[in-house]
Amino acid sequence: MAVHLKFYSFVIVLFFVFISTNVNGQKYSLSGYIKDASNGETLIGASVYNKENAQDGTISNAYGFYSLSLEKGTYTIVFSYLGFQNQEFEIVLSQDLELDIELNDGVFMNEVVVSAEKEEAKKNVESTAMGTVELPVEQIKKLPALMGEVDILKSIQLLPGVNSGGEGSSGLYVRGGGPDQNLVLLDEALVYNSGHLLGFFSVFNADAIKNTTLIKGGMPANYGGRLSSVLDVQMKEGNNKYYEAEGGIGLISSRLTFQGPIVKEKASFIVSGRRTYILDLLQPFLEGGNFEGTNYYFYDLNTKLNWKLGKKDKIFISGYFGRDVLRLSQPNRDFQFNLPYGNSTITARWNHLFNNKLFMNVSAIYNDYQFEFTGDQDEFNFQLFSGVEDINVKIDFDYFVNNKHAVKFGVNSTYHTLTPSTVSASAGDVDFKSTIEPKYALENAIYLKDEWKVNDRLSVDYGLRFSTFTQLGPYKRDDVTSFDPWEPVITYTGWEPRLAGKYSLSENQSIKAGITRTNQYIHLVSNSSSTLPTDVWSPSTERVKPQIGLQYAVGYFRNFFDNTVEASIEIYYKDLQNQLDYSETAVTEIGVDEELKFIAGRGRAYGAEFFIKKSKGKFNGWIGYTLSRSERAFEEINDGDWFPAVYDRTHDLSIVGNYKISPKWDASAVFIYGTGQAYTPLSGLYNIENTLNFFYGPRNSARLPDYHRADLSFNYTPNPKADKQFSGSWSFGIYNLYNRKNPFFTFFEESELSTPTAPTLDSFKVTIFPLIPSITYNYKWRQKKT
8 A cells, every 4th residue: 555655656746747847938827716696606617718819728617716827918818608698808917816707697698698608519529528418407497307306317317328227217327337336426425325216306406406517438537436427416505695595386396495695795505405295195085094194205405505714715514415205004904114215415615725726625525325114013023224324535636737737636535334234123022133234444545637738639638546445344254253443354456547638620520539447346236227225335345346447438529500519429338347246046135244145247338429419599409319238247147148237228319409489488398219128038937836936038138118208398487587586487397298108117927827737927017107297386586686
């Protein structure tokens, strides 16, 4: 470990020596923060550039800070952000200068906004990023939604290379990776279970969300711990100028968000809540019946506070608390069970500006996921608990060396506590308890990356990440060997190089390529096609090795019609090692460590993604198509031959369209088509002593029928004037417009014609979502400006 760190320190020293040799001439810096003029929210990824030479440019970081280096002189500096009016300033630069900018929403300045959108669209061909998409929350809110529930994850599923776990699921399967291979972050806190209602809705309340970024290829070195993708979701900071409230009332849930200044333009807060109630409304109809007392609901609470301590310091404290509560009751059978589960996160951050080039963020993060099941019938009682708890400390630096180099470096350390399952039961005077001891681990990482503009055509984003993972005691290996608290059991280390490059063929087209190596030390193995709250997370141990991923990608990117239409083609190949699955003989057995049921094998995924997007005008939207394969191979399964992963989709097509009918009406439509889900078919059965025994065909060798569905929504704003203190709008939606009966799963029952000597089965396909209409009333109040 010490040798690795010394080598890494040597690499960092050499790196900064190299950077310093590329700094030429006397230069001054223009730096500051870019904000939304209406509410004081910082703008992430806003463009800042010299109008006379756009190559002299930079973008704001995750906290809205920018730094631009120029030689002494007079310049016209442009500030640009999608959906906002450009601002231009003539700057006389003869010394370092600080300039905070507030951009105005571009609702009434269409010609200016079009210019800003064109500038933002250039990032499609000018940046080194591959497979990176930002979805504005306002665009997500316009899309049709299941039961009217706006869902960030379902919107992400409409992008090429991203699949869902099944009908209605909010799970993510990115470029052939498993559900555990996505790094899902909410204000830097890891979210272990991103689904509500057994996965049909996501935990993200769109009213509280500021920015959503998906990275599915070329993961930068500042991210790690997962193989497939990063979904970085950032909460709003809270309006620091005026108080405002917004929310919605729908058929199954309502939501309310309140935000405003604590000290005007210095400190602010936001509180956002959401709860479902459809079964609450049905309680009178359940009284006296077989399911009296049965209920299922979920709720979320998002909170955030930020305080500007001075010119150089700012603190943030944010939190999320969400729970699903399922209660099934059958009084006539004296039977009931409760199933509460959910996530909790707390993030405390401190921003410090050392000078006009060096920005630091220190974060302390706590996240907790818990699943609990309690049930009883007559005198029998049963309880089960499992969970994951993390404590994470990280320090990140942004160093704006000059306009050719933007450097990031940092360290982080996470202490994991994983509780696989604790089971207790009682029947009369008999008590039973089975406990698998929690497992403890320490995960560390250090990284360094640089975005280097080599010349007008060539840019390179290169980085290196070094990670370690140590399983810690207390741990009992066997009857002889045990480990004390904090005593190392086994340590894994891994170098993770990252490289991405862009070469411009012309002003409106470029080619990009990238190589990414990643290590994953925490694993989730599921028997189902979608992640469920009952699924258990397991760490890397002496038996379970870390997963390793190596992804190669190349793409062609081009903009058309004066940068109003973006298009791209990306081809990728992923080599996956130490993939985990359950063995063919694995059975559910209380008190047995899950890792004893795992087998390890290989994985591969490859495909081509086609994407075309129009962001401007009355009609806008995108088309995404993916042709791909995702396969696994285990010596113990299918004689070691490759077989499709359960989430393999050969064809995946999404068409999204938005149309502004009038100032009061807009419409959105979505069409989805995908190859049917793979499953393991039943090959035959035989009867032994009047008991049916089944045997199955090759793993995932059959498929459900192809999936397709169309959704439609209309949004109506009675009075669209933006300066009203109170405003309201209606959203009308239809999910599954033509009532397609997409199978959710299949099952078999013994046929009525079955006999002991010639048993036969009937196959049934279960559909859960027919045509579903929805209606939601959305409202917004804002304090009158003074």
